Amino acid sequence: MAELTRDQVLQKLRKNEKLDRADLRGLDLSKMPMTGALLARADLEGANLETAVLRKANLKNANLREAYLAGCDLSEANLENADLEGAKLDRANLAGANLARANLEGASLTGANLSGAQLAFAQVSSANLTGADLRNAILTHANFEESTLGAVKAIEADLRAANLRGATLTKADLTGAKVAGLIGTGRPLGEVLVAWLDTSEAGDGSGRITNGEIPGLLSGLRGPMEATAPASRRYFGLGDVLKNATLDFEPGARVQIDSLFEKCIINLGADTELVVGEAGVLADCTISGAGSITVNGQFFERQSPGIVGPRELVVTKTGAVVASVVQNEALTRFAFERDSRLRLKILKSDAKGG
Amino acid sequence: MSQPTSPATSQATSHPTAATPHPPTHGTGPTKRTLIEEGTELKGTLTSTCPIVVQGRVEGDLSGPSVEVTESGVLSGKARVTELRSRGEIAGEFDAKVVELSGRVRDKTIIRAESLEVKLRRDEGRIEMVFGDCELAVGDAPDKAKAVAAARANGQAKVKPVAPAAAPALAALPAAAATAPPATDG
Numbered sequence: 001m002a003e004l005t006r007d008q009v010l011q012k013l014r015k016n017e018k019l020d021r022a023d024l025r026g027l028d029l030s031k032m033p034m035t036g037a038l039l040a041r042a043d044l045e046g047a048n049l050e051t052a053v054l055r056k057a058n059l060k061n062a063n064l065r066e067a068y069l070a071g072c073d074l075s076e077a078n079l080e081n082a083d084l085e086g087a088k089l090d091r092a093n094l095a096g097a098n099l100a101r102a103n104l105e106g107a108s109l110t111g112a113n114l115s116g117a118q119l120a121f122a123q124v125s126s127a128n129l130t131g132a133d134l135r136n137a138i139l140t141h142a143n144f145e146e147s148t149l150g151a152v153k154a155i156e157a158d159l160r161a162a163n164l165r166g167a168t169l170t171k172a173d174l175t176g177a178k179v180a181g182l183i184g185t186g187r188p189l190g191e192v193l194v195a196w197l198d199t200s201e202a203g204d205g206s207g208r209i210t211n212g213e214i215p216g217l218l219s220g221l222r223g224p225m226e227a228t229a230p231a232s233r234r235y236f237g238l239g240d241v242l243k244n245a246t247l248d249f250e251p252g253a254r255v256q257i258d259s260l261f262e263k264c265i266i267n268l269g270a271d272t273e274l275v276v277g278e279a280g281v282l283a284d285c286t287i288s289g290a291g292s293i294t295v296n297g298q299f300f301e302r303q304s305p306g307i308v309g310p311r312e313l314v315v316t317k318t319g320a321v322v323a324s325v326v327q328n329e330a331l332t333r334f335a336f337e338r339d340s341r342l343r344l345k346i347l348k349s350d351a352k353g354g
Numbered sequence: 355m356s357q358p359t360s361p362a363t364s365q366a367t368s369h370p371t372a373a374t375p376h377p378p379t380h381g382t383g384p385t386k387r388t389l390i391e392e393g394t395e396l397k398g399t400l401t402s403t404c405p406i407v408v409q410g411r412v413e414g415d416l417s418g419p420s421v422e423v424t425e426s427g428v429l430s431g432k433a434r435v436t437e438l439r440s441r442g443e444i445a446g447e448f449d450a451k452v453v454e455l456s457g458r459v460r461d462k463t464i465i466r467a468e469s470l471e472v473k474l475r476r477d478e479g480r481i482e483m484v485f486g487d488c489e490l491a492v493g494d495a496p497d498k499a500k501a502v503a504a505a506r507a508n509g510q511a512k513v514k515p516v517a518p519a520a521a522p523a524l525a526a527l528p529a530a531a532a533t534a535p536p537a538t539d540g
Contacts, residue, residue, distance in 0.1 A: 191506075239508050260505035281505040283498055298501045320496035327485070334483055336472040341493035346485045 002027045013037055030068075075113075095133075160203055169218065178203035184220020188239030191260075192218065196245075215240040215259060236261075238279050249274070249291070261285055263302060268293075271311070278318050290328055295319035305347065315340040388418070392426045406435075408442065425457065438467075445486075453492075461486035468493060 003023040004012075010032065012019060018038040025043050030050040037057040044064050051071040058078045066086045074089075076096040083103045091111045099117055104124045115135040125145040134154040139162050146166040154174050161181035169185060173193040180201045194214050200207030215221075215236050233254045236242065240259035249255055251269030258277035263284045268274055268291030276282060280297035285306065287293060292312040298320040299306070306323035307313065312333045315321050320341040325332065329349045336342065388402040394410035402418040408427035416429070420437035423429045427442035438450040445460035453467040463486065470492040472483050 241506070260502060260508075262502070279505065279508055281501045283502050298496055298498075300496070300498045300501070320493075320501075322496050322498070331484060334472055334485060336470050336490075336492070338469045338471045339493065340470065341496050342470065342490045343495060344490040344492075346488050346490070348487055 006032070100138075158203055160201075164218070165220075174218070179217060180207070182217065184216075184218055186220050188221070188237060189215055189219050189241060190239070191241035191243060191262075193243050194218070194245060214245070215242060236280075238277075256280075257282065257297070268310070276319070295321055299323060304345070309349065315342060390427070423457070430460075456482050458484045459486055459488050461488070463488040464491075465489070466491045 002025050004027070006028055009019065009022075009024065009027065009029065013032075013034055019042055020038055021041045021043075022039070023043050024047055026046045027044070028048045029052055030048045032049075032052045034057055035053050035055045037054060039062055040058050040060045042059070042062045044062055044067050046066045047064070048068045049072050050068055051073075052069075053073045054077050055073050056076045057074070059074075059082050060078050060080045062079070062082045064082055064084045064087050067084070068088045069092050070088050070090045072089070072092045074097050075093045077094070078098045079102050080098050081101045082099070084107050085103050085105045087104070087107045089107055089109045089112050092109070093113045094117050095113045096116045097114070097118070099122050100120045102119070102122045104122060104127050107124070107127045109132050110128055110130045112129070112132045114137050115133045116137060117134075118138045119142045120138050120140045122139075122142045124147055125143050127144070127147045129152050130148055130150045132149075132152050134152050134157045137154070137157045139154075139157055139159050141161045142159075143163045144167045145163055149164075149167050149169050149172050151171040152169075152173070154172060154177055156176040156178075157174070158178045159174075159182050160178050161183075163183040164185045165183055166187070167185050168190065169192050170190040171193065174197065175194055176196060176198065177194075178198045178200070180199055180203065197209055197214055197217065198205050198207055199209055199217070209217075219237070219240065221237055234249065234256070236257045236259040238258040241262065242259060242264055243262045244264065245261070246265045246267070248267045249269055249272045251271055253269065253272045254275075255272065256275045256277055257280040259280060261280075261282045264282065264286075266274065266282075266285065266287045268287065268289030270290050272289065272291035274287065274291055274293045276293075276295045276297040276299060278296045282297075282299045284300060284302040286302055286308070287299075287306070287310070288308040290309050290311045292314075293307070293310050294314040294316065296316045296318050299322070301307070301323035304324040305326045307321075307325040309326060309328045310332050311328055311330075312335070313321075313325060314335040315337065317337040317339040319337075322343040324345040324347060326347045327349050331348075334346075386404045388400070388404050388406045390396055390406070390408045390410045390412055392409040395413070396411070397413045399415040400406065400412065400417075404418065406416065406418045406421040408421060408423045408429050410426070411428045412431065414431045416431060416433040416435070418435055420439070421429065421433055421435050423440035423442040423444060425441050427440075428444075429440065429442070430445040432447045434449045436450060437452045438448055439454045441457045443458040443460060445463050447464045449466045451468045453465060453470045455470070455472045459465070465488065470490065
């Protein structure tokens with residue numbers, strides 16, 4: 001039983017009195033203006049704080065287990081080491097809040113605003129963050145095991161050494177996230193939006209990657225080509241989905257795609273070998289550069305021409321290509337196996353006469 | 355069919371020939387072919403019930419069970435055949451069940467086929483097959499929506515729960531354990 005009533009809490013707050021270590025369990029504090037409240041180590045287990053204003057409040061080490069905080073304004077609040085296990089924080093505003101080492105296991109944070117929040121070493125396992133805003137959030141060493149991160153916006157979030165094992169990232173936007181030391185999901189990614197990632201240890205943008213390492217890095221899975229390990233090999237595994245990405249492959253690289261690519265731009269260096277595996281689908285994509293392309297799967301161009309300047313284009317019996325192909329200046333070498341399916345418009349490069 | 359443009363085209367009729375580029379397709383005897391020999395130029399419409407072999411130059415409409423354009427042959431116009439095999443030069447509009455190509459496809463050519471084969475000979479320096487500006491419609495039209503849906507289904511089929519033993523606890527993370535600052539009291 002709480003030691004204070006709602007009115008008593010309100011009076012103390014008006015007098016700027018401390019509520020540190022106060023027993024406020026199960027209290028209805030909904031809609032209460034509590035900006036800057038001093039609630040360190042307070043026990044708010046099961047309390048109702050729906051749409052309460054706790055902006056810049058000090059809730060360090062507070063017990064908020066199973067508290068109802070939907071729509072609550074906790075922006076810039078100090079929740080360091082707070083216990084929020086099972087708390088309901090849907091649509092809560094946690095922008096700029098300090099949640100370092102906080103326990104958010106099983107918490108519901110759907111649609112919450114965590115932009116710029118500090119969650120280093122936080123325990124966020126089995127939590128639901130669907131649609132949450134994690135832009136520029138500090139998530140280093142945070143544990144997101146088995147959590148739902150669908151449609152989160154984690155643009156330029158710091159995920160270094162975070163643990164995503166078992167987490168789902170469907171439709172998550174992780175563009176620009178810092179990922180050195182990240183523990184991957186251990187499962188195919190599904191559809192994610194990642195234009196690039198920063199793999200640098202320092203998280204200073206010096207390890208920017210935009211190519212085939214992204215799915216393997218986020219999932220922690222390695223494909224058969226990577227298993228044989230040459231650095232110039234890239235593999236995109238079955239079940240991964242890559243969208244709106246620009247991929248630049250260095251000259252001589254060997255690339256295999258068994259994934260779904262949507263609206264991606266692929267730039268091939270000289271003599272780069274690109275193989276679209278039987279399960280691979282490149283939808284609304286563009287491939288440019290003087291590489292060798294073998295299509296066992298399916299390619300659909302985004303806009304004409306969808307394939308520009310390949311040295312070779314081979315479509316095997318399981319392959320399908322719908323595209324305009326501008327040939328290499330030295331003329332593209334084509335090969336089509338029986339049973340391949342084609343809707344091709346072949347064009348000579350501008351350098352060649354008609 | 356229009357008048358031949360050269361006396362040599364008088365041979366452009368169905369007749370048996372021992373000089374067929376391919377072995378007989380049935381029976382043990384020689385196959386009747388319509389042969390347009392090298393040096394012969396034909397303009398107009400050619401319809402045949404026999405396989406047609408173009409060693410010379412044909413310009414016009416052509417129909418028959420099959421047409422073969424040899425290295426020296428040029429076929430320009432429209433053709434509706436069951437099989438088209440060309441090692442020479444073709445231009446125009448072609449409808450066939452089976453097409454095999456090497457040689458050259460000139461600009462403004464459209465090829466519609468159930469099956470197309472173009473071989474790549476990697477061991478030779480020269481390009482075996484040269485395409486001008488052309489269009490190829492081969493086999494059933496690929497269905498993008500279906501392909502994307504199937505690829506997505508692949509992803510879902512591959513998602514399996516991770517074995518609990520494989521999931522390390524946070525405390526077991528070496529980096530976390532080694533570098534975590536101690537929690538402070540409020």
